[in-house]
Amino acid sequence: xxxxxxxxxxxxxxxxxxxxxxxxxxxRNVRWELYLEKHPDxxxxxxIAREILxxxxxxxxxxxxxxxxxxxxxxxxxxADQVASALEKSTIPINSQATIQRxxxxxxxxxxxxxxxxxxxxVLLAALLGFLYYxxxxxxxxQEINWLTYSTKPGxxxxxxxxxxxxxxxxxxxxxRYVQNFVGETREIFLDGEAFFEVAHDTLKPFIVHTQDITxxxxxxxxxxxxxxSEKIEISLITGKVEVKSQEVQEFIDFLIxxxxxxxxxxxxxxxxxxxxxDQVVAWMNKTIIFDDTxxxxxxxxxxxxxxxxxxVNHFKDQQLTLSGKFKDETLNNILEGLSYTARFKYEIExxxxxxxxxx
Numbered sequence: 001x002x003x004x005x006x007x008x009x010x011x012x013x014x015x016x017x018x019x020x021x022x023x024x025x026x027x028r029n030v031r032w033e034l035y036l037e038k039h040p041d042x043x044x045x046x047x048i049a050r051e052i053l054x055x056x057x058x059x060x061x062x063x064x065x066x067x068x069x070x071x072x073x074x075x076x077x078x079x080a081d082q083v084a085s086a087l088e089k090s091t092i093p094i095n096s097q098a099t100i101q102r103x104x105x106x107x108x109x110x111x112x113x114x115x116x117x118x119x120x121x122x123v124l125l126a127a128l129l130g131f132l133y134y135x136x137x138x139x140x141x142x143q144e145i146n147w148l149t150y151s152t153k154p155g156x157x158x159x160x161x162x163x164x165x166x167x168x169x170x171x172x173x174x175x176x177r178y179v180q181n182f183v184g185e186t187r188e189i190f191l192d193g194e195a196f197f198e199v200a201h202d203t204l205k206p207f208i209v210h211t212q213d214i215t216x217x218x219x220x221x222x223x224x225x226x227x228x229x230s231e232k233i234e235i236s237l238i239t240g241k242v243e244v245k246s247q248e249v250q251e252f253i254d255f256l257i258x259x260x261x262x263x264x265x266x267x268x269x270x271x272x273x274x275x276x277x278x279d280q281v282v283a284w285m286n287k288t289i290i291f292d293d294t295x296x297x298x299x300x301x302x303x304x305x306x307x308x309x310x311x312x313v314n315h316f317k318d319q320q321l322t323l324s325g326k327f328k329d330e331t332l333n334n335i336l337e338g339l340s341y342t343a344r345f346k347y348e349i350e351x352x353x354x355x356x357x358x359x360x
Contacts (some may be wrong), residue, residue: 001192011049015244021053026184029145030210034247061204145183151175152193155308162187165200166207171226171284173305194226196285199240211235212266213247223256224281232270235283246271287329293322296343300356308330311354318358 174193201220221240246252
């Protein structure tokens with residue numbers, strides 16, 4: 001169902017929205033947070049709907065959609081009966097002009113009165129729902145939901161063991177955000193940057209990683225995700241099996257087996273399934289930098305993030321210049337020294353500031 005133009009009334013009648021407001025859990029919080037990110041213009045309607053729903057006590061009872069539809073049918077029927085009754089009591093016109101004038105006036109009156117009747121109908125529905133909620137025993141209090149964020153600065157790599165036993169290794173300048181203790185029916189993480197995941201097996205609680213509008217779903221496996229801002233997203237599977245799909249384009253979905261990779265961009269502009277070099281993908285965890293015909297601007301970003309420095313390039317003109325080389329646990333000075341011979345540049349290091357100079 002398309003919820004992009006939902007009114008407050010639509011939200012009140014939507015069972016998933018009611019569950020989110022009255023009985024929040026991790027899965028619902030994530031789903032509606034993604035909705036608000038895509039449709040921020042609906043926030044006013046959501047606030048109104050929330051106020052209506054919060055007037056009901058939290059109980060085990062949940063009214064079915066079919067029952068709500070039945071209530072609305074009864075309300076519409078009552079409104080139709082009132083209109084029909086009013087028309088029957090009106091004076092019978094004696095000519096066509098009188099008929100047209102009466103219809104015009106009636107139409108004008110309906111434009112004024114029907115919004116009020118609609119509001120009254122919503123109030124009536126709320127009262128009926130409230131009666132049903134009040135007539136049943138109280139629901140148990142849900143566990144409090146706390147969001148946690150774990151980040152690494154440029155030049156620093158780290159790892160974190162999650163409450164389920166899964167291990168996340170973060171590359172420099174990366175972060176993850178997740179609900180403490182994975183409250184709810186799923187284990188969901190939001191990633192910015194690059195990370196390697198070793199997922200603890202749990203068939204009853206899927207592990208889902210969100211990278212912008214791309215989701216990677218696994219039960220027990222290991223995979224690498226690289227998703228820096230405004231850059232290509234790469235999901236590389238090492239062991240197990242994962243489902244990768246786009247939230248923007250329905251056709252963009254793939255199931256990966258070890259050795260396969262999905263390359264894509266945010267917002268559904270590109271999608272490609274391919275094989276990959278495992279040594280190159282996980283090189284960053286082995287303190288190794290690999291440049292393989294890497295464009296100079298991309299190589300500069302890698303070095304800045306790896307060593308936590310700022311690099312300024314002067315007099316760079318050859319836009320086709322690429323760099324190649326493998327550097328394991330090397331200093332920045334040694335890497336620049338090695339690259340300077342093939343790329344023909346000179347460099348200066350002053351603390352955290354690096355100057356790369358090409359010939360004018």
